[in-house]
Amino acid sequence: MSSTSPERWGVAASPGIAIGPAYVLRRERLVIPEYRIEASQADAEVTRLEKAFTDTTSRLQEIRDGMESTGLVGDIFDSQFLFLKDPTLLEHAKRNIRELSLNAEWALQRELSRLRAVFESIADPYIRERSSDVGFVVRRVLEALMGREPEGLGNAPAGVVVVAEDISPAELAQVTRESIAGFVTESGSRTGHVTIMARSLEIPAVVGAGTGFVRNITDGDPMIVDGRTGRLLVNPGKETVEDYRHRREDYQTLTRQLMRYVDLPAETRDGVSVRMCANVDLLEEVEDARRYGAEGIGLYRTEFMFMNRRDLPNEDEQYLAYKSILEAVAPQSAVIRTLDLGGEKIPSGLDLAEEPNPALGLRGVRMSYSRPEVFRTQLRALLRASAHGRLKILLPMVSNRSEVDFARSVLDRVKTELEAEGIKIDHQVQFGVMIETPAAAMIADLIAPQADFLSIGTNDLLQYTLAVDRTNEQVAYLYEPLHPAHLRLVQQICQAGRRAGIVVGMCGEMAGDPLHCWILLALGIGELSMAPFAIPLLKKILRDSTIAEARALLAEVIQLSSALEIRERVERTMRQRFPVEFERIVATG
Numbered sequence: 001m002s003s004t005s006p007e008r009w010g011v012a013a014s015p016g017i018a019i020g021p022a023y024v025l026r027r028e029r030l031v032i033p034e035y036r037i038e039a040s041q042a043d044a045e046v047t048r049l050e051k052a053f054t055d056t057t058s059r060l061q062e063i064r065d066g067m068e069s070t071g072l073v074g075d076i077f078d079s080q081f082l083f084l085k086d087p088t089l090l091e092h093a094k095r096n097i098r099e100l101s102l103n104a105e106w107a108l109q110r111e112l113s114r115l116r117a118v119f120e121s122i123a124d125p126y127i128r129e130r131s132s133d134v135g136f137v138v139r140r141v142l143e144a145l146m147g148r149e150p151e152g153l154g155n156a157p158a159g160v161v162v163v164a165e166d167i168s169p170a171e172l173a174q175v176t177r178e179s180i181a182g183f184v185t186e187s188g189s190r191t192g193h194v195t196i197m198a199r200s201l202e203i204p205a206v207v208g209a210g211t212g213f214v215r216n217i218t219d220g221d222p223m224i225v226d227g228r229t230g231r232l233l234v235n236p237g238k239e240t241v242e243d244y245r246h247r248r249e250d251y252q253t254l255t256r257q258l259m260r261y262v263d264l265p266a267e268t269r270d271g272v273s274v275r276m277c278a279n280v281d282l283l284e285e286v287e288d289a290r291r292y293g294a295e296g297i298g299l300y301r302t303e304f305m306f307m308n309r310r311d312l313p314n315e316d317e318q319y320l321a322y323k324s325i326l327e328a329v330a331p332q333s334a335v336i337r338t339l340d341l342g343g344e345k346i347p348s349g350l351d352l353a354e355e356p357n358p359a360l361g362l363r364g365v366r367m368s369y370s371r372p373e374v375f376r377t378q379l380r381a382l383l384r385a386s387a388h389g390r391l392k393i394l395l396p397m398v399s400n401r402s403e404v405d406f407a408r409s410v411l412d413r414v415k416t417e418l419e420a421e422g423i424k425i426d427h428q429v430q431f432g433v434m435i436e437t438p439a440a441a442m443i444a445d446l447i448a449p450q451a452d453f454l455s456i457g458t459n460d461l462l463q464y465t466l467a468v469d470r471t472n473e474q475v476a477y478l479y480e481p482l483h484p485a486h487l488r489l490v491q492q493i494c495q496a497g498r499r500a501g502i503v504v505g506m507c508g509e510m511a512g513d514p515l516h517c518w519i520l521l522a523l524g525i526g527e528l529s530m531a532p533f534a535i536p537l538l539k540k541i542l543r544d545s546t547i548a549e550a551r552a553l554l555a556e557v558i559q560l561s562s563a564l565e566i567r568e569r570v571e572r573t574m575r576q577r578f579p580v581e582f583e584r585i586v587a588t589g
Ligand code: PEP
Pocket: 299, 301, 340, 436, 456, 457, 458, 459, 460, 461, 507, 508, 509
C-alpha cells in the first residue's frame, strides 16, 4: 500500500503495542486435484492418505519438540493433534475413497467441507474457531498428499508485524515475542486458540480485522498494532510512530512493574480486601490465572464442552474435565457454572428448537429445568469432582426464586444418591446464584438466603436492564455499566448479600475495568473475576486507594441523573488519581 490509510479496528486480542514493517503471510490457494478412481486403486489411495496423516503428525511433533514454551502453549498446540488423532476425520475420508471412488485429496477435502458446514451452522465464536483449527490440520495433510512444503512463519524476519487471513497454532509456535513484533489476522475472536496462545506468549495481537484487510497490505508497509484497544494503523505518519514508540515503552515498563503486585494481597490502604479471581474458558488458561496472581477461578463456563459435537458429554467425561480444573487450581477454589446453553449456544446433541428471541428464551437454568436429566448428570459429575479440590457451583440465568429451589433440591438429591453409592464428595461445596437478570436483582433479598454466594453477571444484567443487545454494535454506545439503573441494581444486590451474610462477587466484564474499581469497592463487591492479565493493574489501583475516597465518589455519583454525567465524573476522578495507569495502560485509543 502506498498512501497513508485510515485506521482500522479489530478485536483487542493480546495486549501490548507492536510497531514494525508488515510481513504478509499469503497462503497460496491449494488447487485440489479431483478425479474418480477405479475400485482397484482404492487400497493404494487409502494407504497414501494414511501416510499423509502419519507424516503430518510427525512434522507437527517435530515442531512441538522444538518449541521453547510448553505449558499452556504446548497444550493448545497438542489440541490440534486431536483432530489428527480423531479417527472420524480419517475414517470419513477413507469412506469417501471407497464408497464414492474419490482420490485421496478430494476425499479429504470433501470431509473438510462437511465439517466446516457443521461448524459454521453454530453461532458461537468459540466453535467457529475450532473450525479453523481443523482447517489448518487438514491443509497440512493436503500439502503432504500433494508433496508441498507447508508455508509458515519460520522465515519471518525479526521485528515484523505478521499480517494474515488467519494463523494456525503450529505457525504461531514457530515465533517468539523476541522474533516478531506482533500480528494481525482478518478472522479470529477473543476465545480462539491462537489468541490465547498470543496472550500467553505475550505477543501483541489484533484479530478479526475483517475480510479484505490483507489484500491492502504490502510487505514492508509500516504498521502499528495496538493489542490493548484493537486499533490498527498502516503507513502512519512519523509523529504517530514516535508517539506510539513512547506509549510502547511506557506500557512495557509499567506492565513489568505491575507484575510486582502479582503476589501481594488485593487490599486498600485502610485494610478492605477484595478477592481477585480469573475468568477462564479453557483448562489451558488456568496457568495464566496463576501467573497474574489470581486468587482462584471466579468463573469457568462449562457450555464449551457441550458444543462442537453431536452427542452430549457423559458423566465420566464431565467428571474428568471438572477434576482437571479443580486440580489445576488447587489449593485455590474454582467457581464452575452449570450449563448456560440455549440462546445462541445450541448444541446439536440437545436437539433444541430454534427460538425467535434466543436471549429471552430457553437458556441457562431454564434449559436445565426443561432437561432435568442433563442437569442431573452435570451435578453428579461436579460433585464427584468436588473430592479433588475446592468447588463452588454457580447457577446461571435465574429469574425466579423457584429456579433456585429447583436447583438446590436436585443438588441435594444427587448428594444423597452419591453417598448411597459410596462415592466420596466434598460436603463443603458452595452453591452460588448468578444475578444477571433485573428480576433476580430485584428479588436478590429473596434469593440470597438460599445461596452461599451471589455473582453478578453484568454482561447480561446490563443488556436486560437497558434493553441493549450486548452483541449489537449499533447500540453499543448505550451499553454503559455506570448507568444509574444498573448501579442501583448492583447496590441492591450488594445490600441483599450483606443482610444474608454472604459474599457478592462480580464476573461480568465490568469487574475487570479499572475505571469501575472504586465504585465496585464502595458498593461492597467482595470478589472480582476478570481476564487474568487485568489482575495486576486492579491490584495496584486497589492498594493505592482507601475505602473512604471510593465511598465519597460513590456518594456523589449516585445522586447524578444520567449515565454520561456519572461516567464523566468517575473518569475525571480516576484519571486524576491514577494518571500514569490510565494514560499509559488502559488507553482509550
Ligand atoms: C455475564 O452475563 O456477565 C456473564 C459473566 O456470563 P456470560 O458472559 O457467559 O453470559
